[in-house]
Amino acid sequence: MSTIDFSDPATIAALTEALTAAGVDGLEVSGPVGQLRLVVSKGEGPHIRLTGGIGANQAKAVTVKAPIAGCFCAIHPSVSEETETLPRRVSDKDVVGFIRIGSVLLPVPAGRSGLLARRLAEPGALVGFGDPLFEIEPQP
Amino acid sequence: MIEIVETGPFNTVQDLGRPGYRDIGVSAGGAMDPLAVRIGNILVGNPQDAAAIEIQMFPFKLRFEVPTVFAVTGADGQPLLEGRALLSWCAYRAEAGQILELKQPPKLARAYIVLGGGIDVPVLMGSRSTALRGGFGGNAGRPLMKGDRIEVCALPQPLPLPAGGIAAVAPATALRDAFPVADDGTLLIRAIPAGEHELFADDGEAFWSQVWRISSRSDRTGYRLSGAPIKPVKTVEMRSHGVVPGVVQVPPGGEPIIQMSDANTAGGYPKIAGVIEADLWRLGQARAGSRLRFVRSTHAEARAVEQIVSRYVEDIERTSQMVKRALKAMT
Numbered sequence: 001m002s003t004i005d006f007s008d009p010a011t012i013a014a015l016t017e018a019l020t021a022a023g024v025d026g027l028e029v030s031g032p033v034g035q036l037r038l039v040v041s042k043g044e045g046p047h048i049r050l051t052g053g054i055g056a057n058q059a060k061a062v063t064v065k066a067p068i069a070g071c072f073c074a075i076h077p078s079v080s081e082e083t084e085t086l087p088r089r090v091s092d093k094d095v096v097g098f099i100r101i102g103s104v105l106l107p108v109p110a111g112r113s114g115l116l117a118r119r120l121a122e123p124g125a126l127v128g129f130g131d132p133l134f135e136i137e138p139q140p
Numbered sequence: 141m142i143e144i145v146e147t148g149p150f151n152t153v154q155d156l157g158r159p160g161y162r163d164i165g166v167s168a169g170g171a172m173d174p175l176a177v178r179i180g181n182i183l184v185g186n187p188q189d190a191a192a193i194e195i196q197m198f199p200f201k202l203r204f205e206v207p208t209v210f211a212v213t214g215a216d217g218q219p220l221l222e223g224r225a226l227l228s229w230c231a232y233r234a235e236a237g238q239i240l241e242l243k244q245p246p247k248l249a250r251a252y253i254v255l256g257g258g259i260d261v262p263v264l265m266g267s268r269s270t271a272l273r274g275g276f277g278g279n280a281g282r283p284l285m286k287g288d289r290i291e292v293c294a295l296p297q298p299l300p301l302p303a304g305g306i307a308a309v310a311p312a313t314a315l316r317d318a319f320p321v322a323d324d325g326t327l328l329i330r331a332i333p334a335g336e337h338e339l340f341a342d343d344g345e346a347f348w349s350q351v352w353r354i355s356s357r358s359d360r361t362g363y364r365l366s367g368a369p370i371k372p373v374k375t376v377e378m379r380s381h382g383v384v385p386g387v388v389q390v391p392p393g394g395e396p397i398i399q400m401s402d403a404n405t406a407g408g409y410p411k412i413a414g415v416i417e418a419d420l421w422r423l424g425q426a427r428a429g430s431r432l433r434f435v436r437s438t439h440a441e442a443r444a445v446e447q448i449v450s451r452y453v454e455d456i457e458r459t460s461q462m463v464k465r466a467l468k469a470m471t
Contacts, residue, residue, distance in 0.1 A: 014470050078313040103314045104459040105307040
């Protein structure tokens with residue numbers, strides 16, 4: 001089961017666009033800690049209300065999430081000897097892992113610089129869209 | 141448009157070749173590792189046969205004059221974009237003015253730079269490949285030179301590239317089970333006994349059992365092998381006859397020649413074997429000095445390996461488009 005951070009503005013924006021593109025009027029998501037309601041109103045642009053903080057990450061660390069469903073690879077499949085070294089410093093464009101779908105690999109960039117502190121998914125595991133893969137601690 | 145900033149000799153524009161003109165003395169030519177060209181083209185969103193740059197002499201540098209989607213496939217090692225290490229077998233987007241640099245690969249022989257839209261040079265006899273011996277095709281029939289500026293075709297309605305790029309698992313990894321390598325790293329090349337195989341003693345035992353070394357006198361036309369010479373049991377005078385890539389000839393000196401992409405269209409040396417087509421890309425990636433051993437194969441096995449390769453290519457074509465579409469819908 002994937003955990004999507006519904007308090008993330010990027011997620012909300014993506015959902016809104018997907019709904020608009022699909023011609024859907026609205027979406028309501030409820031969870032133990034809050035509620036998200038998106039209403040796509042004709043001609044006026046979307047209306048978004050967030051109460052509480054669904055899935056909001058309490059810690060300072062940020063998670064790198066799976067951009068698509070597939071098989072999680074912590075290292076490139078063509079690399080046999082390299083071992084994963086955690087924690088390590090990464091910059092935003094650094095590729096920290098891959099999602100493998102058949103023989104296609106989708107590189108997962110860190111997205112922000114910091115300390116790649118923890119791996120949250122097992123190498124080889126099937127992950128869903130939005131599943132947490134890594135935790136990055138912001139560094140001064 | 142791209143500009144060649146630095147190149148070694150003999151780096152050329154190649155696509156999948158111009159088969160069908162051997163009767164008028166035109167070699168099929170085309171990339172030495174056609175699988176790398178096909179996969180690269182798929183990743184950037186081109187038809188599989190779009191023209192690419194084949195780099196066999198390093199280092200190589202080019203400058204993108206406009207934003208361009210590109211991938212570097214074939215060889216191992218990491219291409220550098222503005223000094224930042226990238227993955228090979230991965231499509232990226234370069235901005236105008238950025239420089240792509242390829243250094244000598246650690247193990248393999250040839251890298252392919254594939255650009256979104258494909259290299260735009262005139263199509264001659266159905267192909268954009270450079271025919272060096274004939275001096276036609278590709279970029280004015282010659283290798284690339286520093287200062288060359290080359291057009292890139294426009295890609296109609298490309299799917300947007302994922303932000304972090306999109307990659308393929310290289311065939312040597314993805315198809316490991318179908319392409320065996322000996323424990324000591326010797327390349328195992330499958331071949332089928334050819335026309336004059338019976339001229340060699342003990343069913344060609346000396347040819348099949350020894351480890352050959354690819355000599356430095358090897359190029360896109362053919363690989364000369366070094367090893368213990370093999371001689372036919374009797375001398376035959378043969379008329380010249382048609383030759384295709386993969387044919388293994390034994391000249392009087394006894395050290396075999398494997399005809400490669402720019403194979404001669406005809407030859408008169410006895411043919412001991414023919415390398416199966418599905419193994420030719422691996423030879424194309426083998427460097428001078430590397431070792432290989434021939435393994436006796438069959439038409440059925442050759443066909444089976446071809447089907448495995450086809451499925452791999454089809455999977456990447458289908459899945460990469462699916463992934464691009466899914467990410468486009470989500471962003």
